[in-house]
Amino acid sequence: MPDLGGPLAPGATIGMMGGGQLGRMAAVAAARLGYRVHVFTPERDAPASQVSAATTLAEWSDHAALARFAAAVDVVTFEFENVPGDALDLLAGLVPVAPSPAVLRTSQDRIAEKTFLAEAGVATGPWAPVATREAAEGAVAAVGFPCVLKTTRLGYDGKGQATLREAGDLAPALARLAGADGAFRPLVAEAFVDFACEVSVIVARDRAGAIALYDTVENRHRNHILDLTIAPARVAPAIAAAAEDAARRVALAIGLVGLLCVEFFVTRDGRVLANEIAPRPHNSGHWTIEACAVSQFEQQVRAVADLPLGDPARHADALMKNLIGDEIAALPALFATPGLVPHHYGKAEARPGRKMGHVTRLFPRDSLPAEAEIAAAFQPAL
Ligand code: AMP
Numbered sequence: 348m349p350d351l352g353g354p355l356a357p358g359a360t361i362g363m364m365g366g367g368q369l370g371r372m373a374a375v376a377a378a379r380l381g382y383r384v385h386v387f388t389p390e391r392d393a394p395a396s397q398v399s400a401a402t403t404l405a406e407w408s409d410h411a412a413l414a415r416f417a418a419a420v421d422v423v424t425f426e427f428e429n430v431p432g433d434a435l436d437l438l439a440g441l442v443p444v445a446p447s448p449a450v451l452r453t454s455q456d457r458i459a460e461k462t463f464l465a466e467a468g469v470a471t472g473p474w475a476p477v478a479t480r481e482a483a484e485g486a487v488a489a490v491g492f493p494c495v496l497k498t499t500r501l502g503y504d505g506k507g508q509a510t511l512r513e514a515g516d517l518a519p520a521l522a523r524l525a526g527a528d529g530a531f532r533p534l535v536a537e538a539f540v541d542f543a544c545e546v547s548v549i550v551a552r553d554r555a556g557a558i559a560l561y562d563t564v565e566n567r568h569r570n571h572i573l574d575l576t577i578a579p580a581r582v583a584p585a586i587a588a589a590a591e592d593a594a595r596r597v598a599l600a601i602g603l604v605g606l607l608c609v610e611f612f613v614t615r616d617g618r619v620l621a622n623e624i625a626p627r628p629h630n631s632g633h634w635t636i637e638a639c640a641v642s643q644f645e646q647q648v649r650a651v652a653d654l655p656l657g658d659p660a661r662h663a664d665a666l667m668k669n670l671i672g673d674e675i676a677a678l679p680a681l682f683a684t685p686g687l688v689p690h691h692y693g694k695a696e697a698r699p700g701r702k703m704g705h706v707t708r709l710f711p712r713d714s715l716p717a718e719a720e721i722a723a724a725f726q727p728a729l
Contacts, residue, residue: 351443351554355421355652357381360400362420362442364435365427366393368692368702369628369644372636373426374399376644382652387416394692395426407434417441424605424651426627428454429501445554445651446605446626453601454624457499457535464621467600469593472612472620477534480521486536487517493539496520498532508571510539540620542612546580546587547631548594551606551646551656558598559646559656561639563587566610566631569671572700576667577715578634582613589619597624606647608632630702634665637688637707664710666724675703680728687725 355361361377363370366388374384374395383400386393389407396402401419405412413434417423423444425435432455435448453463458476465471475486477496487494492514498507509520526532545568549561565580566573580587594609601607601624608629610622632643641649641657649656670677670689675697681689691704708724710716716724 348439348447349441349443351422351653354654355382358383359421359652360385360419361648361651362387362416362423362438363395363399364423364425364430364438366390366395366402367426368394368694370395370426371398371692372633372642372690373424373628373644373647376642377648380645380648380652380654382648385416385420387413392695394694397693407431410437413437414441422651424627424647425451428625428627446601446603446607450601450603450605450607450626454607454626455500457497458533460624461535463601464597464624467596469596469609469621470618471622472540473538475536477536480531483517483521483534483536484514486534487511487514490536490538495537495539496524496534497537498524499535500533506571540612540614540622543615544580544582544613545610545622546582546590546613546619547608547610547629548590549606549608549629549632549635549643549646550594550598550603551643551650551659552598552603553650553656554604554653555655557656558595559641559659560591560594561632561635561643561659562661563590564631564634570700572671572702573630573669574671575669575721576631576634576665577721578638578661578665578667581715583617586613586617586619593619593621597621601626605650606643630669630705631667633690633705634667634707635659635661636690637709638663638665662712664712664715665707666710666715666721667705667707668725668729669702670704670706672697672699672701672703674729677728678704681706681725684725684728687728 360383371394385401403416432452475489477486545566551559562579565577567575607626635642688707
């Protein structure tokens with residue numbers, strides 16, 4: 348892979364694979380540091396394109412467009428996990444790419460991811476690979492009931508998942524998780540974790556090997572989609588420390604240059620089990636825009652541009668609520684409510700389950716609302 352040869356000069360161009368809201372917020376952070384962003388996306392009028400200097404509108408498999416894109420940028424990063432590994436490999440032969448294609452590939456395949464986590468000494472729940480339809484019964488029996496069957500690739504926000512309560516649930520689950528043509532797709536069987544809460548940690552690592560960790564936060568999902576992040580997580584210090592230690596291990600073992608998020612389950616008996624790695628800014632890190640001196644997006648830009656990492660210290664507590672689908676209609680009321688910081692991603696159509704924006708509310712450190720008051724934090728708008 349070509350070398351960056353030192354910090355990216357102001358005015359240089361960062362290539363962004365993917366045009367979603369993560370790319371949009373990274374492009375805003377890049378602009379503040381004096382860089383331009385050039386987006387590569389198959390989507391017309393993508394959220395990131397609306398705030399970037401240039402867009403290559405092309406399919407991921409368009410090699411000529413990828414080569415033109417590489418020639419137009421100084422470094423490449425990504426905001427979308429399902430960028431095909433081959434596209435990133437092609438770019439990496441032409442221009443520095445961070446995180447590396449190998450990091451992307453590990454996160455794209457749940458079996459590669461869990462195997463990597465085991466090798467890195469990071470605990471996960473019990474799991475078994477399901478390489479063939481015939482292997483499913485044995486794998487499910489090995490992890491026990493209840494369990495979750497997941498496609499190894501291209502799953503997100505609960506898509507490509509089925510929960511099994513008993514042996515009779517297996518056949519319908521296999522039918523549901525099959526490809527559009529009915530063909531079997533590789534799966535992983537995971538024991539269902541009866542978690543006390545879910546937490547995540549965002550870690551950045553620069554080209555010199557320095558690491559910056561954000562505080563452990565607590566995440567609540569609704570319909571398998573992140574609904575609320577509570578920063579910091581209301582867990583025992585030892586639990587937050589275990590999650591942060593695991594995130595640091597992941598960054599080191601994977602040879603990260605850039606930024607990644609590790610999501611965890613915290614079990615009722617206090618174990619911290621990794622669920623997923625996402626090697627890009629993460630929805631559970633949006634609170635860092637307002638509550639930290641340097642946000643996750645700026646940190647990604649700094650790492651990729653070979654600048655020193657910034658201070659990830661949290662100067663406030665925060666609640667971040669996603670605006671999913673029709674919830675975006677609350678925007679005028681959110682703007683009218685003092686203390687709320689709304690974000691709109693520039694998407695024209697509010698489809699059900701679509702992340703349209705988010706809203707953050709800050710609190711002085713150590714004064715998050717009590718559990719019963721959390722729901723009221725965004726009222727009267729939500
Ligand atoms: P994932 O796509 O793996 O991030 O899963 C999305 C969400 O589904 C998680 O954040 C959990 O809320 C839930 N979930 C996934 N896997 C499990 C599991 N093995 N046990 C319990 N809940 C799970």
